[in-house]
Amino acid sequence: MKTPIGIDKTTGEIRSIRDVETNGLACNCRCPNEACGADLVARFCKEKENHFAHHRKKGGTACQEKALHLLAKHLIVTRGASLFPVLTLDSTQCYSYLNELYEDSEEYFGTVTTLRRAREEVNLPEFAIKPDIFCETTLNGVEVQLAIEVKVTHEVDDEKLSKIEKANLTAFEIDLSNLVSLSELTTEQVEQALAETYRYKWLHVEAEVKEGLQRALDERVRLMARKRNDEINDWQNSVTAFLTEKGHISLPRYQYPEIRIKPEITDLGGFTHKVRLPKPPSLQQKITVSDIAPLKDGVMVLETRAGNRRFPLPVIFVEGPFVEGPLTGSYLQLDYGRGLPDCHKFESRLQWGRSEKAERYVSKVTRLKHEAKVRKDREVKTRIERRLKEYQQIVESGSYPRSGNAPQIARDYETACEELMQRGINREAYMADLPESWIFGCPQEHWQTLLLRALCVVNNELADVKYFANSLKNYHSIEALEPVKSLGYLKRAMEQLKYPPNDVPTTFGVIISYFDALCRKGYMRYAGRGNYLKSTMPYGPAYRQVQQYYRS
Numbered sequence: 001m002k003t004p005i006g007i008d009k010t011t012g013e014i015r016s017i018r019d020v021e022t023n024g025l026a027c028n029c030r031c032p033n034e035a036c037g038a039d040l041v042a043r044f045c046k047e048k049e050n051h052f053a054h055h056r057k058k059g060g061t062a063c064q065e066k067a068l069h070l071l072a073k074h075l076i077v078t079r080g081a082s083l084f085p086v087l088t089l090d091s092t093q094c095y096s097y098l099n100e101l102y103e104d105s106e107e108y109f110g111t112v113t114t115l116r117r118a119r120e121e122v123n124l125p126e127f128a129i130k131p132d133i134f135c136e137t138t139l140n141g142v143e144v145q146l147a148i149e150v151k152v153t154h155e156v157d158d159e160k161l162s163k164i165e166k167a168n169l170t171a172f173e174i175d176l177s178n179l180v181s182l183s184e185l186t187t188e189q190v191e192q193a194l195a196e197t198y199r200y201k202w203l204h205v206e207a208e209v210k211e212g213l214q215r216a217l218d219e220r221v222r223l224m225a226r227k228r229n230d231e232i233n234d235w236q237n238s239v240t241a242f243l244t245e246k247g248h249i250s251l252p253r254y255q256y257p258e259i260r261i262k263p264e265i266t267d268l269g270g271f272t273h274k275v276r277l278p279k280p281p282s283l284q285q286k287i288t289v290s291d292i293a294p295l296k297d298g299v300m301v302l303e304t305r306a307g308n309r310r311f312p313l314p315v316i317f318v319e320g321p322f323v324e325g326p327l328t329g330s331y332l333q334l335d336y337g338r339g340l341p342d343c344h345k346f347e348s349r350l351q352w353g354r355s356e357k358a359e360r361y362v363s364k365v366t367r368l369k370h371e372a373k374v375r376k377d378r379e380v381k382t383r384i385e386r387r388l389k390e391y392q393q394i395v396e397s398g399s400y401p402r403s404g405n406a407p408q409i410a411r412d413y414e415t416a417c418e419e420l421m422q423r424g425i426n427r428e429a430y431m432a433d434l435p436e437s438w439i440f441g442c443p444q445e446h447w448q449t450l451l452l453r454a455l456c457v458v459n460n461e462l463a464d465v466k467y468f469a470n471s472l473k474n475y476h477s478i479e480a481l482e483p484v485k486s487l488g489y490l491k492r493a494m495e496q497l498k499y500p501p502n503d504v505p506t507t508f509g510v511i512i513s514y515f516d517a518l519c520r521k522g523y524m525r526y527a528g529r530g531n532y533l534k535s536t537m538p539y540g541p542a543y544r545q546v547q548q549y550y551r552s
């Protein structure tokens with residue numbers, strides 16, 4: 001183990017290797033650890049740093065700790081100065097009349113400061129403590145006694161800390177504990193560590209010093225707030241003079257929440273309906289201002305009169321977008337984010353924060369709209385139930401309704417049959433017997449033949465269900481009959497009312513079943529993925545043959 005420090009065996013003084021001139025045992029030093037007490041040999045090397053080594057003995061951790069502690073104290077005392085820890089103070093918080101927060105924080109000390117009469121291990125019986133270093137110094141112009149603790153193995157415990165605080169003794173701690181593990185301790189390393197601010201921590205700063213700094217900091221912040229309040233006072237005086245002379249104030253236009261007062265509702269089927277609503281009350285009016293109370297906590301109260309009624313109307317000052325405040329009743333707001341407005345512009349910058357009259361109107365309108373919606377929703381529900389009942393009756397009776405266009409459809413069917421026959425297409429092969437196909441109000445054979453003809457002449461590669469449903473409707477007036485048609489439009493409402501899905505067939509569903517049947521017979525083939533699976537199909541090989549024949 002190598003250390004840069006030893007104790008003179010004759011005088012008991014600390015000897016740094018830098019001060020020793022005689023080599024080997026002649027240096028007359030022993031290990032600073034009394035429990036060890038080994039003789040030290042001074043070694044002067046060319047490559048390595050000069051050092052002491054234990055003579056005929058191995059030094060332990062305790063020897064290293066003791067040497068480090070001693071060296072640190074020795075360096076500080078010999079230098080007669082030390083780095084001081086940083087003291088951070090936060091000011092007391094102050095608010096302006098506009099509720100603006102004023103605060104600050106400041107860092108003090110943290111620099112190398114002169115120590116006077118620095119001594120090591122001084123017994124202070126009056127405080128029952130023995131600091132590592134005791135000295136005098138000047139902090140912020142105040143003469144104080146200072147204790148410095150060097151932490152190597154254990155820090156200052158609570159008991160010692162409370163003694164220091166009780167004694168109002170200025171003290172700080174330097175943490176060197178991570179240097180203990182170094183295998184070779186050098187003076188340079190310790191000097192470098194002593195220059196590192198993060199190792200320094202205040203244990204206590206004399207009350208007079210700390211309070212003095214706090215007072216000065218608080219006073220500075222208070223002055224800033226006071227200066228702001230003077231500005232606010234001047235501003236309010238100009239506004240008061242302006243409004244008092246004018247005698248009245250023009251209230252701003254009230255911004256009704258557009259969506260809430262719109263005379264329209266949407267029922268649960270997704271259909272919109274107009275609703276008759278009363279006109280919104282006009283809030284644009286002039287009121288007399290008799291007095292203005294001083295601005296406080298961001299609120300300025302106008303004493304107003306309208307007719308015989310006197311009432312206070314607060315103006316809330318907000319910086320930026322308005323946030324719902326704790327006030328009840330009506331009040332105005334003013335956004336002073338870009339500065340307090342000139343007194344001439346004061347009125348134009350006002351907005352309603354809350355108006356009881358307007359809110360009464362909005363809640364009345366909301367109630368009327370709600371009632372209308374309840375009525376409309378009930379109608380939708382009744383309609384669904386009636387249609388479902390009709391559907392059930394049709395299914396149970398087995399006598400299916402006929403489309404009003406049945407004669408026209410029959411004539412179109414005849415023409416298509418002839419056309420397909422002339423082309424040599426075996427129409428019967430493409431027919432399918434499907435359940436619930438009655439919804440088209442004509443024999444299955446009719447609409448399937450017409451669809452087959454449309455499929456043959458269509459000039460695209462994919463059979464799109466939606467496209468063919470439209471072609472049946474547009475060219476042959478074939479579409480779902482009531483009640484299926486209505487129930488199709490009421491699908492969204494049925495979902496919301498939690499009716500079981502897919503109870504009622506749809507036009508698309510029936511056409512998909514037909515295409516499914518053609519696929520099973522090998523005339524068509526599925527294409528696409530997901531939702532497109534059912535709506536788009538390419539022509540199968542057999543079907544393609546038919547189409548080519550038809551074209552030729």
Ligand SMILES: [Zn+2]
Pocket residue numbers: 031032033036037038054058059060063
């Ligand atoms: Zn030792």
